[in-house]
Amino acid sequence: MEEGYNEIRELKEMIELCFERQNRLISKLEMELEALSNFNGKQMLDSRDMRLQLKVCDRTLIRWRRSGKLPFFKISGKVYFWAFDVYKFLREEYGTANLPTDTFVK
Template sequence: MEIDKMEFSFWMKRIMQRFDILSDHLNLNIRERMVLDDEELLDNQDILHTLKISPRTLQRYRSSGELKYFTISGKLYYKLSDVRNFIHASSNKTRPS
């Protein structure tokens, strides 16, 4: 199977355009991160993905006060430092004394 040079160039150019589009989307997502008082804010999806927990488990952590949160325009957010503290506290609970 032979591919002529023109066809190869066409497809390579098209692939590179797709990479540029993906790169633009990634950069846009990075810039869209919410920040409050120079601290990154995470939303529910970020927490669910990071901790690999169910939405119900996350709700339980909020209700029990184990994980601090606040709302902005009806959407829940978590400070990155609070999430780190929660992870640290949770890991200390599971260690045998």
């Protein structure tokens, strides 16, 4: 009976160590991604970020870009948006007053 408890305790410790290691890796990745998505103190969002954050499809992003409502730029063929422009667009289009106004300096 005691042996079973020891095995369970060892398994629990192993699982906790794995979770701690994963959390450290996730934190490191988040820091690296944050560094990649900032330029001169301004936050950049790619199309994937936009789709996930706004819960819209690619077609919607393309429509907003083509209409000129949402400014964008390309780096090596990949589309990016300045977070400041996205917040401004959302405030203007949808009247979302609770979005940050001065968090990002343009």
